[in-house]
Amino acid sequence: MKEHSVNPTLKTTYRKQQTLQKEVSFLGIGIHTGKEVTMKFKPAKEGSGILFKRTDLPGSPQIPATVEYVCDTLRSTTIGIRDVRVHTVEHVLAALYANNIDNLIIEVSAIEPPIGNGSSDIFVDMIDKAGIALQDATLPVVELHRPIYWCDKDIQIVALPSDEYRISYTLHYPGSKVLSSQFHSSAITPEIFKSEIAPCRTFSLYEEVTMLMDRGLIKGGSLDNCVIIRDDVVFSKNGLFFQNEMCRHKILDIVGDLSLIGFKFLAHIIAIRSGHGSNYEFAKKFYNYITREHC
Numbered sequence: 319m320k321e322h323s324v325n326p327t328l329k330t331t332y333r334k335q336q337t338l339q340k341e342v343s344f345l346g347i348g349i350h351t352g353k354e355v356t357m358k359f360k361p362a363k364e365g366s367g368i369l370f371k372r373t374d375l376p377g378s379p380q381i382p383a384t385v386e387y388v389c390d391t392l393r394s395t396t397i398g399i400r401d402v403r404v405h406t407v408e409h410v411l412a413a414l415y416a417n418n419i420d421n422l423i424i425e426v427s428a429i430e431p432p433i434g435n436g437s438s439d440i441f442v443d444m445i446d447k448a449g450i451a452l453q454d455a456t457l458p459v460v461e462l463h464r465p466i467y468w469c470d471k472d473i474q475i476v477a478l479p480s481d482e483y484r485i486s487y488t489l490h491y492p493g494s495k496v497l498s499s500q501f502h503s504s505a506i507t508p509e510i511f512k513s514e515i516a517p518c519r520t521f522s523l524y525e526e527v528t529m530l531m532d533r534g535l536i537k538g539g540s541l542d543n544c545v546i547i548r549d550d551v552v553f554s555k556n557g558l559f560f561q562n563e564m565c566r567h568k569i570l571d572i573v574g575d576l577s578l579i580g581f582k583f584l585a586h587i588i589a590i591r592s593g594h595g596s597n598y599e600f601a602k603k604f605y606n607y608i609t610r611e612h613c
Contacts, residue, residue, distance in 0.1 A: 322609045324581065330458040333582075337361045337421040339449035344440055346432025349394075349406060349520075352538035355428035357410075359444055362421040364455035367580065368414060370397065370404045371425045380423075383411055385578040385601045391594040395575055405430040408574030408594065409520075413441035415577035416511035417450065420457060435555075436519035436543035438570055442512050460583040466607050468600040473591045475600040480586040483507075485572055488590045489565040494523060495550040500565035506573055515573070517559050518566040524548035572597055579605045 324330055343358040362369065368383040379402045381387055390396035394406040410431050414422060416438075424431070434440035462479040469475070483506040491497035504514055524546055527539070545564065546553040560566055572589060575597035583604075592600070 322580075324458050324460055324608055325610060328608065329461040329463065331461070332456040332458055333418075335364050335420045335453040335455045335457050336418050337363075337451050337453060338419065338445065339451045342444045342448040344432055344434075344444055346434055346440070347538040348428055348430040349433035349436075349538045349543065350430060351428060353428055355426055355430065355432050357427075357431050358423075358425040359448060360423040360425060361451065362423050364421060364453045366421040366423070368411065368419075368421070368577075369423050370407065371423055372402060372404065372429075373425045374427045375402065378425075383407060383424075383578060384580040385598070385605050388578060388598050391598045393594070395578075395594045395598065397578075403429055406433070407431065408571050409434075409436075409438045410441050410574070411577045412570050412574035413438040413445060413511075413516060415573055416506055416515070417442070417445050417508045418582075419445065419450070420582075421453070433520075433538060433543045436545070437567070438511075438516040438574075442516045457582060460581055460608050462583070462585050462607075466585075466600075466604055468596070468603050470596060470599075473593075473596045475587065475589045475592050475596060477585040477587050477600075477604060480584055482586075483584055485569045485587045485589065487565055487568045487572065487592075489562075489568055490591055491523070494547055496547050496552055497523075497564060500562040502562050502565045502569060504566070504569060511573070514560075515566055515570050518563045518570055519543065519545050519554070519559070520567055521545035521547060521564045568592070576601050576604070579608065581605075581608050583608065 338361045341360050345356050348355050370381045381397050387397040389398040395408045396405045466477040486503035489500040541555045579601050
């Protein structure tokens with residue numbers, strides 16, 4: 319893992335690093351493989367960052383959860399080194415970033431973390447169960463002094479200077495009555511994330527589900543862990559948790575994907591129709607801004 323420091327021209331504040339007080343685990347199934355997977359959160363020393371560890375492979379290889387190790391963004395975010403992969407990391411990372419967990423080893427016994435109910439709820443619960451531990455070392459929190467912008471046709475993401483971390487998202491699927499227009503804006507704090515963002519489940523159009531099934535994916539998918547939209551009908555277990563739950567889940571994804579920048583920051587992220595691929599492209603540009611100021 320490369321070591322990079324914050325560009326000295328940027329305004330930064332500092333806070334104590336954090337890990338968990340104790341080890342905690344969860345047993346579930348993977349969304350794509352449908353196989354049982356055990357995930358463990360293990361406290362890590364200062365300066366370790368977030369590391370995924372594949373305990374099912376010889377030598378238990380580790381992959382740092384940073385943007386340079388992203389290798390696929392189709393339908394979810396995958397990190398990897400050579401032929402070692404961990405799929406669908408964004409829901410786990412969103413919970414960790416929103417709760418200011420800086421150092422942690424995430425052990426998984428398969429290629430993907432458990433999907434839970436398709437949200438970040440189980441990961442927030444794990445953090446609550448383990449408790450948060452303050453560490454002696456500090457880390458920088460970067461403040462923007464100018465906007466950062468990325469776009470591709472009708473997909474747009476901008477980061478504006480702000481004294482808080484906030485995400486505003488516009489969801490627009492022109493072919494779906496249900497998803498034709500949704501908007502949500504939320505500050506990202508541990509309390510707000512837990513109550514208003516973490517419960518929001520992944521979703522898919524019915525037509526996309528059939529395509530993924532034909533490709534041998536989402537073997538663990540069901541209404542227990544996904545919201546399905548067909549025409550103007552929403553299929554979900556226990557109904558929608560929020561009227562704009564799908565838009566809020568997109569915010570959840572952004573928190574997880576942008577955590578891969580590897581630095582803490584304050585900014586107002588405004589995103590229109592972004593997904594994992596565009597989040598990744600924006601994260602790379604944001605990373606360059608923080609480390610080199612050449613974007």
